[in-house]
Structure formats: structure tokens, C-alpha cells
Amino acid sequence: MSITKGEEMDINANAMEDSRMDKYDRKLIGIDGYWYDVTKFIPHHPGGNIITRFVGKDASAVFHAFHKDSVLKHRKPYMKLDSESVENDEVTQTFAELGNFFEKEGYFKTNYYWYALKFCITFTLLLTVVVCVAVYDSTMHLCIGSLALAAFWQQCGFFMHDFEHNHFTHNRRVDKWLGTFFGSVCFGVSGSWWRGKHFIHHAVTTCVDYETSFVDPQMVTSKIWAQNEKLWPFFQNKFSMLSIRIQHLTFLPLCVFVGRFAILRASAMEETQTFERVALALHWFWVSTLLSYLPSWSEVFAFYSIAAFVQGVLHVQLLISHYAKSYHEIEEVSTTISWSQMQVESNIDITTPWWLDWFHGGLNFHLVHHLYPRMPRHNYRRATELVKAACQKHGLVYDHCGWFEAVSRTLKQLRLMSSQFTLDPR
Numbered sequence: 221m222s223i224t225k226g227e228e229m230d231i232n233a234n235a236m237e238d239s240r241m242d243k244y245d246r247k248l249i250g251i252d253g254y255w256y257d258v259t260k261f262i263p264h265h266p267g268g269n270i271i272t273r274f275v276g277k278d279a280s281a282v283f284h285a286f287h288k289d290s291v292l293k294h295r296k297p298y299m300k301l302d303s304e305s306v307e308n309d310e311v312t313q314t315f316a317e318l319g320n321f322f323e324k325e326g327y328f329k330t331n332y333y334w335y336a337l338k339f340c341i342t343f344t345l346l347l348t349v350v351v352c353v354a355v356y357d358s359t360m361h362l363c364i365g366s367l368a369l370a371a372f373w374q375q376c377g378f379f380m381h382d383f384e385h386n387h388f389t390h391n392r393r394v395d396k397w398l399g400t401f402f403g404s405v406c407f408g409v410s411g412s413w414w415r416g417k418h419f420i421h422h423a424v425t426t427c428v429d430y431e432t433s434f435v436d437p438q439m440v441t442s443k444i445w446a447q448n449e450k451l452w453p454f455f456q457n458k459f460s461m462l463s464i465r466i467q468h469l470t471f472l473p474l475c476v477f478v479g480r481f482a483i484l485r486a487s488a489m490e491e492t493q494t495f496e497r498v499a500l501a502l503h504w505f506w507v508s509t510l511l512s513y514l515p516s517w518s519e520v521f522a523f524y525s526i527a528a529f530v531q532g533v534l535h536v537q538l539l540i541s542h543y544a545k546s547y548h549e550i551e552e553v554s555t556t557i558s559w560s561q562m563q564v565e566s567n568i569d570i571t572t573p574w575w576l577d578w579f580h581g582g583l584n585f586h587l588v589h590h591l592y593p594r595m596p597r598h599n600y601r602r603a604t605e606l607v608k609a610a611c612q613k614h615g616l617v618y619d620h621c622g623w624f625e626a627v628s629r630t631l632k633q634l635r636l637m638s639s640q641f642t643l644d645p646r
């Protein structure tokens with residue numbers, strides 16, 4: 221970004237004025253060596269009010285993760301950021317350079333042929349469900365149909381993730397509509413509701429803030445598991461004492477048998493936008509119309525339950541990349557630990573052969589997704605090789621393991637915490 225001479229004079233004048241002001245009054249955010257005044261912009265920020273968590277901090281790395289450089293093109297910096305910043309460390313610089321390399325080499329571009337094939341496979345799954353219901357006369361149709369429905373929901377969940385991240389057309393409006401279609405209509409979970417929580421999860425991954433009682437919203441999805449001691453202060457009641465004692469036993473059954481129902485309920489209860497509510501109603505319309513062709517209520521119940529339980533595995537997938545990792549206080553992020561290093565410490569990649577990538581929806585390459593959330597998932601595998609090398613260069617642990625090992629590490633972590641949990645830990 222280049223600053224003109226006139227702008228430089230303004231910036232210096234602002235610096236003199238600001239030496240008599242508290243920078244928190246003005247809501248300044250540091251990016252690439254300059255403070256930007258976002259006091260009036262915060263309510264209009266397209267990424268929501270997560271921006272406030274970085275007021276008074278150097279937010280260069282998280283900013284570049286979510287935005288193209290052009291976002292700052294018409295914004296004048298307020299003053300120079302002259303303090304020593306942890307966001308200038310070598311780790312951040314390496315990941316920033318890698319990001320520039322990815323941009324130059326086209327890693328952020330979408331491969332529409334890849335998506336066309338994915339759409340074909342996913343809608344073939346739906347067609348399989350329709351055919352099984354239409355010709356239904358045996359347990360085989362029940363099994364194949366309900367498994368195909370589970371796989372269809374799972375793949376639509378992954379599409380929702382891609383589109384809400386703008387991976388497809390890179391036009392926020394169009395991708396958001398696609399996110400609503402695949403999320404709310406097909407999968408049954410409001411795309412907008414999920415997007416709000418997910419961006420917070422990305423910006424302050426596995427973080428807590430005791431002052432505002434804040435926890436990364438995707439890490440306390442249910443208030444029944446406390447997988448890290450940093451979460452204990454949020455679990456100070458007698459019920460927690462019991463639920464945490466048995467959390468290593470309840471984790472898998474609750475994810476599988478309750479996961480889908482819990483997320484459907486939460487998204488329906490918390491969604492306030494009319495168009496998303498209409499989309500959720502459409503979901504129930506097509507699902508109930510389809511199942512109404514089954515011969516009896518018991519078959520409807522069995523068909524839906526099997527599909528919901530199998531799709532419940534997705535909830536295990538969503539949590540195992542973080543549950544056994546470090547948790548941080550928000551205050552530390554971008555002040556004592558750089559944002560990029562926090563991401564390396566908070567993520568586990570799942571090692572799988574390429575032909576199983578469809579099952580993980582790209583989330584097996586969790587670190588690259590967290591460091592570069594604008595990158596479409598079909599590029600994660602080759603990008604991860606370079607992320608791995610960058611970690612090695614700085615002696616950082618690139619944490620990765622197989623799916624079953626990740627589940628086992630999660631259960632061990634829950635068990636360890638259950639044995640150490642105390643009320644009033646601070």
C-alpha cells in the first residue's frame with residue numbers, strides 16, 4: 221500500500237493529536253504499520269463486530285487472512301503504528317509471504333470443473349434417496365436411502381462452509397445465496413447463523429475472554445464439555461460437575477445421536493432473518509414431502525433417524541481438529557503471541573489419502589484453512605505441503621494424525637480434564 225505525501229502529513233498531525241488521546245476512545249486497528257480509525261465503520265463492517273476484538277491491536281495477519289488488499293485501497297490510515305508489534309515476528313512474515321505466493325500462483329482461484337463434479341456427485345446422492353423412497357419395499361432401500369441422505373446432508377454442510385467463505389464466485393452476495401441454499405434449504409442449518417459464529421471461530425480460534433465472558437462459539441457448542449482448563453470458569457455449577465466428570469463417555473454418543481438435532485434447533489431458534497427462516501421452512505417441506513411417501517410412520521422414523529445419526533459423525537469431525545489443542549486468552553492474541561502462531565498451536569490436521577478428501581470436506585487440512593480462509597478447498601492438499609515447510613523453518617509443531625488417533629486424543633483430553641476439573645479454579 222502506498223501513502224501519498226499529503227496523507228503522510230495528515231498522519232503525522234493525527235499522531236500529535238493522538239498523543240493526548242486514549243487510542244481506545246477512537247477505536248483504532250493496526251494494519252501493516254498504520255492505525256486505521258474504524259470508530260464509525262464497526263457497525264457497517266461486512267464481517268460483523270468480531271472486528272472489535274482487535275481494536276487497539278496490530279491486526280495485520282487476521283486482516284490479510286480475510287480480505288484482499290484492495291479493501292484498504294480507499295481508506296486513509298489515521299497514524300503510524302510505531303510500537304514494536306508481535307505481528308512483525310518472523311513466523312508472521314513467513315506466513316504473509318506464503319500468502320502472497322498463494323495469491324500470485326492462483327491458489328485462491330476456484331476450479332469450477334472440480335465443483336461441477338462435486339455438484340453432480342452430491343445431487344446423485346439425493347437422486348438415490350428419491351429412488352429408494354419411490355421404490356421402497358425392503359430393508360435394503362431403507363439402508364441405502366438413509367445413508368445416501370446422510371451423505372447428501374454432510375456434503376451440503378461442506379458446500380455451505382465453502383460458499384459462506386466466498387470460495388465459489390468470490391462475489392459475497394452470490395456466494396451467500398448459495399450458502400443459504402445448500403445450508404438452510406438442503407442441510408437444514410441456517411447459513412447466515414452459522415457464518416456469524418464461524419467467522420468469530422476463525423478470528424479468535426479456541427480463545428476465551430473472562431472479562432466479557434466470551435468463548436470461541438464453536439468450542440462451547442454445548443455447555444457440557446470442558447476440554448481445556450481455560451474453559452473451567454464458564455462451568456461453575458453443580459450440573460457441570462457431573463457433566464464434565466463423564467464428558468469422555470458422552471462425547472461420541474452426543475455428537476452422533478444428538479449432534480444434528482442440537483444444531484438444527486439452535487440455528488432455528490437463534491436465526492432472526494426472514495429469508496433464512498423461509499429457507500429453513502423449505503428444508504422441512506422437502507424432507508417431510510419426501511418421507512411422506514414411505515409406507516408407515518415407523519419407516520419414516522427409522523429412515524430419518526439413521527440418516528441423522530450417520531450425519532452426526534460430521535459433528536465429531538468438526539471438533540477433533542481443536543479439542544486437544546492449546547487455548548488462549550484473547551488479550552494474548554496479537555500482543556504476546558502472533559495470530560499466525562496462535563493458529564498453528566490451535567489446529568490439528570487429519571492425515572488421509574486423497575481419495576478420502578470428500579469425506580472430510582477439506583477440513584482435514586484445517587491449519588491451511590485457518591491461516592488462509594479465502595482459499596478454496598481443492599487447493600488445500602498442495603498448499604499444506606508449503607505450510608508444513610513454513611512450520612518446520614521456525615521449529616513450530618505442525619500437528620497432524622489419523623482420524624481415529626484424533627478422536628482418541630480428543631477423548632483422552634476430555635478424560636484428563638474430567639479427572640482434574642474443580643469448581644472455582646481461579
Ligand code: HEM
Pocket residue numbers: 249251256258265266267268270271274279282283286287288291292295384385386392419423
Ligand atoms: C480497517 C479495518 C477493516 C476494514 C476496512 C474491513 C473491511 C471489510 C470489508 C470491505 C469486507 C467485505 C470484503 C468482501 O466482501 O470481499 C470485510 C469482510 C470481513 N472482515 Fe473486515 N475489515 C477490517 C478489519 C477486520 C478485522 C480486524 C477482522 C478480524 C476478525 C475482520 C474480519 C472480517 C471478516 C470475517 C469478513 C468476512 C469475510 C468473508 O466474507 O469471507 N475485518 N471486511
